[in-house]
Amino acid sequence: xxxxxxxxxxxxxxxxxxxxxxxxxxxxxxxxxxxxxxxxxxxxxxxxxxxxxxxxxxxxxxxxxxxxxxxxxxxxxxxxxxxxxxxxxxxxxxxxxxxxxxxxxxxxxxxxxxxxxxxxxxxxxxxxxxxxxxxxxxxxxxxxxxxxxxxxxxxxxxxxxxxxxxxxxxxxxxxxxxxxxxxxxxxxxxxxxxxxxxxxxxxxxxxxx
Amino acid sequence: xxxxxxxxxxxxxxxxxxxxxxxxxxxxxxxxxxxxxxxxxxxxxxxxxxxxxxxxxxxxxxxxxxxxxxxxxxxxxxxxxxxxxxxxxxxxxxxxxxxxxxxxxxxxxxxxxxxxxxxxxxxxxxxxxxxxxxxxxxxxxxxxxxxxxxxxxxxxxxxxxxxxxxxxxxxxxxxxxxxxxxxxxxxxxxxxxxxxxxxxxxxxxxxxx
Numbered sequence: 001x002x003x004x005x006x007x008x009x010x011x012x013x014x015x016x017x018x019x020x021x022x023x024x025x026x027x028x029x030x031x032x033x034x035x036x037x038x039x040x041x042x043x044x045x046x047x048x049x050x051x052x053x054x055x056x057x058x059x060x061x062x063x064x065x066x067x068x069x070x071x072x073x074x075x076x077x078x079x080x081x082x083x084x085x086x087x088x089x090x091x092x093x094x095x096x097x098x099x100x101x102x103x104x105x106x107x108x109x110x111x112x113x114x115x116x117x118x119x120x121x122x123x124x125x126x127x128x129x130x131x132x133x134x135x136x137x138x139x140x141x142x143x144x145x146x147x148x149x150x151x152x153x154x155x156x157x158x159x160x161x162x163x164x165x166x167x168x169x170x171x172x173x174x175x176x177x178x179x180x181x182x183x184x185x186x187x188x189x190x191x192x193x194x195x196x197x198x199x200x201x202x203x204x205x206x207x208x209x
Numbered sequence: 210x211x212x213x214x215x216x217x218x219x220x221x222x223x224x225x226x227x228x229x230x231x232x233x234x235x236x237x238x239x240x241x242x243x244x245x246x247x248x249x250x251x252x253x254x255x256x257x258x259x260x261x262x263x264x265x266x267x268x269x270x271x272x273x274x275x276x277x278x279x280x281x282x283x284x285x286x287x288x289x290x291x292x293x294x295x296x297x298x299x300x301x302x303x304x305x306x307x308x309x310x311x312x313x314x315x316x317x318x319x320x321x322x323x324x325x326x327x328x329x330x331x332x333x334x335x336x337x338x339x340x341x342x343x344x345x346x347x348x349x350x351x352x353x354x355x356x357x358x359x360x361x362x363x364x365x366x367x368x369x370x371x372x373x374x375x376x377x378x379x380x381x382x383x384x385x386x387x388x389x390x391x392x393x394x395x396x397x398x399x400x401x402x403x404x405x406x407x408x409x410x411x412x413x414x415x416x417x418x
Contacts, residue, residue, distance in 0.1 A: 004218040009283050011217050012242045016249035016279060023250065024359030027243045031363055033221045034236045040225035041232065070225060074218050146377055150233030150370035154240055157366035160410075161359035167417050168355055201369075208376050 003081060004074040020088060021081035028161035029080055029122050032129055033073035035155035038147045039133040040066035042140040045147075055139040062132050069128055076122050080165075083118040087111045112169045116182050119169075122162035123189050129155045130196045137200045142207055149204035156197035160190060212290060213283040229297060230290035237370035238289055238331050241338055242282035244364035247356045248342040249275035251349040254356075264348040271341050278337055285331050289374075292327040296320045321378045325391050328378075331371035332398050338364045339405045346409045351416055358413035365406035369399060 003011060003022055011030070015022050043063040046052045052059070090111045093104040133155060137148035166186045173179040212220060212231055220239070224231050252272040255261045261268070299320045302313040342364060346357035375395045382388040 005216050007214050007216055008220050008239060008242070008286070009213040012246040012279055012283065015243065016246035016253065016276070018250065018253035024247060024356045027247055027359060027363065030217060031240055031243060031366075033217070034224065034240060037221040037225040038233060038236055041227065044225065044227035067225070070221055074221065077217070146373040147233045149373055150236060153366040153370045154236065157240075157362040161362045164355040164358055164417070167414070171417065205376075208373070208380065 003077040021084050022077060023080075023084075024161055025080035025084075025119055025122065025165050026077045028158045029073050029076040029125075031154050031158040031161065032076075032122060032126050033070050035126075035151045035158060036066050036069045036073065036129040036132065038151035038154070039129065039136045040070065042136040042144040042148045042151070045144045046136075046139075046141040049141060052139075052141060058135070059140060062135050065128070066132050069125060069132070073122070073125055073129075076118060076125065080118045080122065083115055087115045108172070109174055112173050113175075113178060115169050116166055119162050119165040120182070120185065123159055123166075123186065123193075126155050126159035126162065127189055127193055130159075130193055130200070134196060134200055137204055145204045145207045149201050149208075152197045152200035152204070156194060159193045159197075163190060212286040230293050231286060232289075232293075233370055234289035234293075234328055234331065234374050235286045237367045238282050238285040238334075240363050240367040240370065241285075241331060241335050242279050244335075244360045244367060245275050245278045245282065245338040245341065247360035247363070248338065248345045249279065251345040251353040251357045251360070254353045255345075255348075255350040258350060261348075261350060267344065268349060271344050274337070275341050278334060278341070282331075282334055282338075285327060285334065289327045289331065292324055296324045317381070318383055321382050322384075322387060325375055325378050328371050328374040329391070329394065332368055332375075332395065332402075335364050335368035335371065336398055336402055339368075339402055339409070343405060343409055346413055354413045354416045358410050358417075361406045361409035361413070365403060368402045368406075372399060 003026060015027060040063055043059045043066060046059050047056055090104065090107045095101045095104050133148055133151045137145060140148060163186050166182055170179040170182050212235060224236060249272055252268045252275060255268050256265055299313065299316045302316065304310045304313050342357055342360045346354060349357060372395050375391055379388040379391050
């Protein structure tokens with residue numbers, strides 16, 4: 001069964017278990033889905049209101065993006081779990097002889113690069129979520145501004161939580177050019193995403209106070 | 210149906226809709242459940258390991274607390290939704306005459322105080338989650354330290370997201386003694402929780418690097 005089809009209760013139960021997946025990566029993808037869903041809620045509370053007629057078209061366009069992004073995040077919960085299997089298989093390879101060690105190390109290096117794909121995708125989705133939440137907070141219904149603020153908080157935490165698997169994988173990469181490339185993108189996303197999330201949250205708090 | 214029994218996909222879909230609940234409060238409770246589930250996962254990856262035999266008893270005790278707390282968070286998703294209904298009912302009361310206005314305002318003041326109960330409970334649970342995650346990070350398996358870090362990030366965002374409903378309700382409270390009391394507790398939790406979450410996250414990153 002796909003992780004997105006588990007009930008919230010059951011998903012949390014398998015997350016809590018010692019099963020390797022879902023783990024921090026899957027939890028970050030679900031947190032990202034919650035974040036963009038909250039943003040989308042702000043959009044849905046904005047459209048059809050006279051007061052916001054001038055931004056209606058822009059909000060409708062954001063809603064289309066937000067729905068796609070929510071479904072993408074939900075798929076990434078499963079993708080994150082699936083992408084762990086090849087890495088786990090490599091870790092189980094024998095390493096008794098020097099030859100076995102060399103083969104295992106070579107396969108590990110390939111598997112580590114592959115295992116970075118999904119966490120990077122989750123981070124990219126978090127960035128896209130924050131850009132949409134930015135618009136929802138700025139132009140959406142002020143009645144729902146606290147939901148935009150909550151969305152920004154959740155997207156920010158999902159962004160840094162997804163990055164943790166990149167940090168782990170990059171650490172074991174022997175090819176430092178690839179590793180620094182991955183870490184460079186990761187750091188740029190966190191710097192940009194944290195700043196944007198803090199801006200959204202601060203603006204929302206100012207409207208609430 | 211109880212919100213915890215929705216699939217992750219369906220929960221995110223109703224969260225995204227313009228239905229007033231679930232909203233930021235429910236999302237924060239689910240994020241809290243994800244956080245403590247990740248902490249619990251660290252605990253479950255720690256017990257039964259020779260290397261961690263000296264902390265086994267403490268971790269087992271944490272696991273009991275973590276499981277209770279996860280179920281409590283999941284119930285609070287629904288409780289947050291349910292606690293919005295009385296407030297919404299008051300907002301729908303007529304306010305045409307001075308008498309109606311006075312009655313509505315009086316009922317509103319009572320409903321606002323009541324509506325602070327569940328958000329405060331979510332915040333308290335986030336604080337308890339962070340205290341457990343602190344132990345899991347410090348004493349649990351270092352192999353799962355990234356999951357403890359992700360847990361701290363999610364619990365921190367859930368804490369501040371839950372606080373948003375307190376900010377809104379407290380703002381409309383005429384009784385400033387009650388309002389300041391609520392906001393005082395809220396600010397203390399955020400100050401303590403943010404500091405603790407940042408400490409856990411920093412310690413975990415140091416182990417990862």
